[in-house]
Amino acid sequence: MSSRSVIPFGPQHPVLPEPIHLDLVLEDEKVVEAVPSIGFVHRGLESLVTKKDFKEMVYVAERICGICSFGHGFGYCDAVEHIMDIQVTERANYLRTILFELSRMHSHILWLGLMADAFGFENLFMDTWRIREKVLDMLEAATGGRVIFSILDVGGLRKDIPDDMLKGFLPVLKDIEKELAVDIRTFLNDGAVKSRLCGVGVLSAEEVENLGCCGPFLRGSGVKRDSRKLGYAAYDDIDFDIVTSTDCDTYGRTYVRANEILQSIRIIRQAVEKIPAGEVMVPVKGFPNGEHMTRLEQPRGEACYYVKANGTKFLERMRVRTPTFANIPALTQTLQGCELADVPILVVAIDPCISCTER
């Protein structure tokens, strides 16, 4: 019988841009158990609601994470707007949808690069990140920020984005689509890449549901559920497909993320075509009183924003359930029985965002 040993994975590791720790129990090269621990950079941002004005909290919510910042700001604003019964204008909803999809694009392209880096394909990593710069350029042109946009506010958006600029995004998106097609072909058809992804971290549709998974990790096992179909912002007026894969492994999760970028481009095109004229902000009077739970589809999966208010300018509670947090039980499950060499691939497969988790 082989002896067991425990090796630490993280909090510092080449595939981890942020700190998470796993104790890996090994039998030879096989992982028999993985025990996670977090909290290395826990910031307690949620507790700031008792000290910051509910409108100032938009800035804090956006700063939960640099990659999903727009989604966090949106989720927080949406919850407060529901409590205060604020109807956001149609134009603001369309602009929110466009910015959300640009955020999803840059997040998914970033992930493709990180995955290429994890399996040692450096050129693919560099090329995907080169393409991602074009998305960041569009976000910078529209909002003034590349990472934190500070364009959201309770009641709408702080500023409008001119129609000319939105139309100018369309040829850029066409270029991105064309260039990305080459990289996606490599991800999905290259033999060497497939040998690192296919059959690694298999979870059936039933297992991902039982483990509470969300996002591309869920859809990569064939479950057709995407919170954008709840119809928030302008998603109700826009036609898009929920991308799924029945491969149920890391290849399936890659397939879903790659094709979701193309769906995002499809959504932005429709939104630019349909966006109505009008104001982007409605007046906000008084203070919120009540509670609401908003669920929305962040790039990494469904995120939940619970806000409880007491009629003063300070809230009682803001809770963010991030998709990475929801996918941790599934991560520990996929690591059981895997080869040690596959651990980095499997960790990257959930697209871990530790900033979000350590909000």
Next chain:
Amino acid sequence: MEQEFRKVSHHSILSEVETLHEERYRLIQICATTVKEGYEILYTFGKGYDEVQVKIHTDPGEHVQSISRIFPPAWLYENEIHDLHGIEIDGITLDFRGGLYRTKVKAPFSHETLDNKEGK
């Protein structure tokens, strides 16, 4: 449409959750809120795109039953609630006993910690 946050006694949470499990709901999240008289724990369950919110109230020092035997991923949320709010949860299937979150201040959102902070 206003959301419903259904309040139940913390003694009946297991039977409530079992019913939802039988009706094929999935666990979306669990979170705790520190309120004046203790803590509120909010459980969110989903079926398709629908959701159900169930809330319990617990006093400081009171123990709560884990639902991780019914919904396995609950172990993560329950360890988080224990580590951040200091609420004792009995029967967690994977109990880290305070070791999931490596925070400098133990149970930063507990009444005890918050009272000490105000005392300063």
